[in-house]
Amino acid sequence: MRMPGIEHPRAADAAVVLINLGTPDAPTPGAVRRYLSQFLMDPRVVQIPRWLWWPLLHWVILPLRSKRVAHKYAEIWMDAGSPLAVHTRRLAAAVAQRMPGTRVVHAMRYGQPAVHEVLDGLRREGIARVVVLPLYPQYSTTTTASVDDAVRASGALPARVIGDYHLDAAWVQAVADSIRAHWDVNGRGERLVFSFHGLPQRVVDNGDPYADQCKASVAGIVGDLGLHDEDYVLTFQSRFGKERWLEPATITTLEAMARAGTRRVDVVCPGFAVDCLETLEEIAQQNADAFRAAGGQAMQYIPCLNDTPAHADALAALCDKALRA
Template structure:
């Protein structure tokens, strides 16, 4: 097991907890089933009544999907002693980068679902005598399905006094870091004919009920495009990773890519700024599956990696943490 971002040698009384969604512990059907079971039991994720949802989940979805999803994870699993699921590896490495930026804090990575769990992390910090915990969910855009679920854990878990960053979709430092990563990618590989911003999808029903997520995605994309100096016709926003049968946010990333190729775009750059670090949804879905679909249609998808554990990402998040801690003081 890789070492945590900070050691027991010196425990400051304030901690910074980077929280990501979560991931299976191994690319196996059993591990994926355990992870998906926890994830899909969250009422923030699936709000169906339990008497209907639980039998469907345990006797239909999990038996059918766990093996297929495990195969997808295996295709992106990172090798080596510090390897594993990309989401876990990059989140862990990002915590280490932030520890170097913020030596006065204890910087820890945790997961909303799976391990290391946020619930256990909060209890451990309390037992260590940590007085305050700044919780930074690695979701730039707020959603009731993600950020609010982290807040639920804080509300029901005994731990240090906690303050949470609920979004940073328009933070200038973060916007600049994403824009710079796109510019650097284009400098290395040449600019594509179009830039597509792909965000994780959400049921349209939740947006209709007031979830601010799509508005914040749009604001992020506009700010990044402006920082890059792009015109209105140079970029598009779309949503990926649809699950279930109800209507989700549109346009869909897959449909947008096909439309761009049909209009004559041959090289399409895709960036996913709703994801702090690369994961199954960016690496397998976008950089592999959708890239293959675009290739079959006669185009080329060039994926721009997430910020991951880059110094620019750590610096942007460190600035957010300093600002939040200053306001808390």
């Protein structure tokens, strides 16, 4: 599919790399341990001195968590692999259909396909210009900046990294339309919960714009939907460790709603480009169970945009604009 009105560069001239967080290669303790070791050793992710963090991670955390996390992955694993890997691969293919004169590939910040290997492969193909799109709509030093680190460290090719797209009109419209489509089929809950991946409050206090961009994204989406303040709430999920994280927490918010008499809620996760462990297991399973256990009747999860046409259209337009800047 060619995007109307877009002129495309020659095939050997430019490339787009969609980069997602990453995933284990298999739902096994060994694969999970390898993945978590790479992920949690990134100083952008865990800002603890390496001499203190390395033994704590490898001697305490990974031995305790790897088997448990592997079980969680096994519950959502698809025939074609990890949901994050499958959906990212399909999204890249959908974007490629819309940019026929541009090489479009994907990579993972942690795990495979590795960023440096993908960029090196493009260099060997003779690609001269590269646009990198981290699949994080909202910028954070813990995610987007880490992708930029990996791109720079590869040294393979000069690349332009798109910092965020949290207020891109086509992306906002795609999220809003996906919510409407869900309501058309499944009915509408009493409240709409926006759940974003959390961050330690300390990171935001040090200047990270992530929380503000999450709020701006929600404002754009609810504006498109015509919602009032009492119709929705913004929350944060996936806490780790004991320090203070962004609030309110998704799971405690859902439990409080249920105890207050709310019977049906909808949850959407617009900070995730594609469905993954944090949406399919944490939200759609764990949080739904917690809502019902607290007295709620039904929590409906609204899937991520994944490789839907509207999502691919929005990202292709973003990347095409960046290639021409």
